[in-house]
Amino acid sequence: MPDADPVADLAEGIAAGDRRALARGITLVESTRTDHREQAARLVDAVLGRTGDAVRLGISGPPGVGKSTFIESFGTRLTGAGHRVAVLAVDPTSSRSGGSILGDKTRMEDLARDPGAYVRPSPSGGELGGVARRTREALLLCEAAGFDVVLVETVGVGQSEVAVADLTDLFVLLASPAGGDDLQGIKRGIMELADVVVVTKADGDLARAAAHAAADIRRALHLLRPRHEEVAPQVVEASAVDGRGVGEVWEAVEAAHAALRASGGLDRLRAAQARAWLWSELRGALELRLRTDRAVAEALPDVEAEVGAGTLSPAAGAARLLDLLGAS
Amino acid sequence: MPDADPVADLAEGIAAGDRRALARGITLVESTRTDHREQAARLVDAVLGRTGDAVRLGISGPPGVGKSTFIESFGTRLTGAGHRVAVLAVDPTSSRSGGSILGDKTRMEDLARDPGAYVRPSPSGGELGGVARRTREALLLCEAAGFDVVLVETVGVGQSEVAVADLTDLFVLLASPAGGDDLQGIKRGIMELADVVVVTKADGDLARAAAHAAADIRRALHLLRPRHEEVAPQVVEASAVDGRGVGEVWEAVEAAHAALRASGGLDRLRAAQARAWLWSELRGALELRLRTDRAVAEALPDVEAEVGAGTLSPAAGAARLLDLLGAS
Ligand SMILES: Nc1nc2c(ncn2[C@@H]2O[C@H](COP(=O)(O)OP(=O)(O)O)[C@@H](O)[C@H]2O)c(=O)[nH]1
Numbered sequence: 177m178p179d180a181d182p183v184a185d186l187a188e189g190i191a192a193g194d195r196r197a198l199a200r201g202i203t204l205v206e207s208t209r210t211d212h213r214e215q216a217a218r219l220v221d222a223v224l225g226r227t228g229d230a231v232r233l234g235i236s237g238p239p240g241v242g243k244s245t246f247i248e249s250f251g252t253r254l255t256g257a258g259h260r261v262a263v264l265a266v267d268p269t270s271s272r273s274g275g276s277i278l279g280d281k282t283r284m285e286d287l288a289r290d291p292g293a294y295v296r297p298s299p300s301g302g303e304l305g306g307v308a309r310r311t312r313e314a315l316l317l318c319e320a321a322g323f324d325v326v327l328v329e330t331v332g333v334g335q336s337e338v339a340v341a342d343l344t345d346l347f348v349l350l351a352s353p354a355g356g357d358d359l360q361g362i363k364r365g366i367m368e369l370a371d372v373v374v375v376t377k378a379d380g381d382l383a384r385a386a387a388h389a390a391a392d393i394r395r396a397l398h399l400l401r402p403r404h405e406e407v408a409p410q411v412v413e414a415s416a417v418d419g420r421g422v423g424e425v426w427e428a429v430e431a432a433h434a435a436l437r438a439s440g441g442l443d444r445l446r447a448a449q450a451r452a453w454l455w456s457e458l459r460g461a462l463e464l465r466l467r468t469d470r471a472v473a474e475a476l477p478d479v480e481a482e483v484g485a486g487t488l489s490p491a492a493g494a495a496r497l498l499d500l501l502g503a504s
Numbered sequence: 505m506p507d508a509d510p511v512a513d514l515a516e517g518i519a520a521g522d523r524r525a526l527a528r529g530i531t532l533v534e535s536t537r538t539d540h541r542e543q544a545a546r547l548v549d550a551v552l553g554r555t556g557d558a559v560r561l562g563i564s565g566p567p568g569v570g571k572s573t574f575i576e577s578f579g580t581r582l583t584g585a586g587h588r589v590a591v592l593a594v595d596p597t598s599s600r601s602g603g604s605i606l607g608d609k610t611r612m613e614d615l616a617r618d619p620g621a622y623v624r625p626s627p628s629g630g631e632l633g634g635v636a637r638r639t640r641e642a643l644l645l646c647e648a649a650g651f652d653v654v655l656v657e658t659v660g661v662g663q664s665e666v667a668v669a670d671l672t673d674l675f676v677l678l679a680s681p682a683g684g685d686d687l688q689g690i691k692r693g694i695m696e697l698a699d700v701v702v703v704t705k706a707d708g709d710l711a712r713a714a715a716h717a718a719a720d721i722r723r724a725l726h727l728l729r730p731r732h733e734e735v736a737p738q739v740v741e742a743s744a745v746d747g748r749g750v751g752e753v754w755e756a757v758e759a760a761h762a763a764l765r766a767s768g769g770l771d772r773l774r775a776a777q778a779r780a781w782l783w784s785e786l787r788g789a790l791e792l793r794l795r796t797d798r799a800v801a802e803a804l805p806d807v808e809a810e811v812g813a814g815t816l817s818p819a820a821g822a823a824r825l826l827d828l829l830g831a832s
Pocket residue numbers: 237238239240241242243244245246283376377378379380414415416417418684685
């Protein structure tokens with residue numbers, strides 16, 4: 177970047193809806209280099225005033241449930257209706273070796289080529305906390321670039337779903353039509369995150385199973401506390417093969433989002449999320465400080481050796497190093 | 505605890521194999537109270553010399569795959585062969601509302617009553633990092649109490665499996681006999697953690713599907729780098745209903761563990777894990793320091809308000825607070 181202030185140029189390009197500027201901006205927020213982190217923070221600050229207008233939608237479900245296929249169908253329908261749709265991914269497994277065996281691109285081909293859509297593959301590497309931070313910042317850049325629906329996809333059951341719920345307004349959970357006797361294997365804690373549950377593959381041989389699964393889930397949802405008091409969770413049977421239910425999912429999302437806006441709940445939710453992001457920034461910065469402290473760096477080899485040999489417990493080793501922090 | 509040194513008493517009780525002392529010790533390591541944390545660290549240090557002799561086995565798989573049922577069957581077989589088996593759980597979803605809808609106790613009834621076994625339900629609450637720390641310390645206490653096989657169960661795909669792999673020697677992954685076209689939905693990063701893959705429910709109507717799934721997984725494993733160079737991952741078709749394959753899983757685990765011991769790989773692995781635990785202790789302690797700093801506490805309300813209102817980015821807010829840390 178040869179310009180005098182590359183960050184300002186990037187912010188301008190993003191605000192003008194320039195996709196290449198957006199891509200470069202996201203690459204910047206994904207970088208872990210210290211100077212890049214500083215630029216990324218300035219970039220986010222520069223566009224902060226243009227953010228906040230999109231529907232931020234988390235989408236999750238177990239591997240194989242049909243997330244990529246659904247997003248392709250759902251996203252294409254939205255762009256057809258004039259929306260601009262960005263798709264980001266939080267991949268909790270990418271830290272070790274990255275992505276599913278088949279990969280997802282093959283299942284979002286149309287959407288990836290759609291001029292109304294922007295599909296960003298998940299970067300590999302890093303802890304869930306770091307991945308969530310990058311995604312959060314990428315989401316803000318997408319909003320600043322004029323995308324009015326941002327889908328954040330994640331896989332699995334557990335921490336990554338909570339992370340995605342913590343950075344979106346509404347959460348769509350995809351459930352298998354054939355999960356078995358305990359609610360398609362969805363845990364209560366995850367089910368409680370859902371504003372819309374989509375039973376996938378409700379077609380052909382699986383249509384009847386999907387109807388049963390949907391009825392089970394509806395019953396279960398009655399027993400659970402919904403995530404937003406304004407939103408009664410909906411259960412939709414859907415098929416990406418014949419398009420069934422896909423429009424209904426968007427209707428449910430739109431209605432829920434409107435209710436949240438009207439009640440002030442959306443503002444409260446986003447304020448609470450921003451405060452939580454502050455804490456995760458703080459944690460990240462503290463760790464960096466520790467890793468770059470001189471006195472700690474000097475003592476570290478000995479402490480690591482003793483802890484590694486099992487003669488010093490990790491807790492005792494940590495206490496010894498923390499006594500040194502800032503002492504140099 | 506009225507004694508002069510309750511921690512020493514507890515350590516003694518645990519070393520003597522007293523189950524009530526073990527239960528109290530685990531309750532202590534699960535506590536987040538500052539004074540309890542200090543006692544817990546001393547307790548772990550006190551028993552450190554008695555730890556390290558167990559087979560530490562991670563067990564995971566998607567919800568509904570049959571983990572609880574398998575552990576009941578596997579654990580009972582091991583106690584029948586004279587082993588002492590402890591079962592711990594890492595529940596990544598417990599932070600929001602705790603546990604699966606049906607709960608697990610109903611499926612581990614026999615094992616929970618077995619005098620050769622100790623089944624500890626997962627505590628609710630806390631971040632994955634905190635949960636992993638407690639589990640790690642509970643595992644050491646179980647070893648000190650004489651359990652020679654410690655099973656650490658977790659659910660889901662993603663971060664919690666990596667967390668469990670990081671605190672165990674070997675990893676058993678349970679896969680569904682009917683997952684579909686992309687390897688029962690198991691992501692590559694998770695599959696690469698596995699030393700043994702168990703295709704569950706290989707009985708009745710599902711036996712044929714299980715055989716196909718096992719063949720697919722065997723093919724896929726050939727393409728992946730195994731986690732330990734000494735261990736060629738095994739795929740076993742198993743049924744908790746008729747006991748098929750359950751013994752074979754233990755044989756594979758025993759052989760892998762013996763190979764790791766013989767090569768020195770086990771010592772290297774555990775040393776690397778201990779160093780990683782050191783870092784997670786450090787992160788936890790740093791956050792505590794931040795939360796209890798006076799200058800930070802004073803500035804926090806304003807910064808949180810601005811970040812919440814969207815006028816200050818979380819990164820900029822974090823930078824402002826960190827400038828204050830230790831300045832008081
Ligand atoms: N019959 C049917 N199959 C589907 C549907 N959606 C997805 N699938 C199939 O389910 C499998 C997994 O889909 P995918 O979108 O990759 O799942 P993901 O892992 O959740 O992203 C693929 O074989 C898809 O073709 C659907 O609506 N109907």
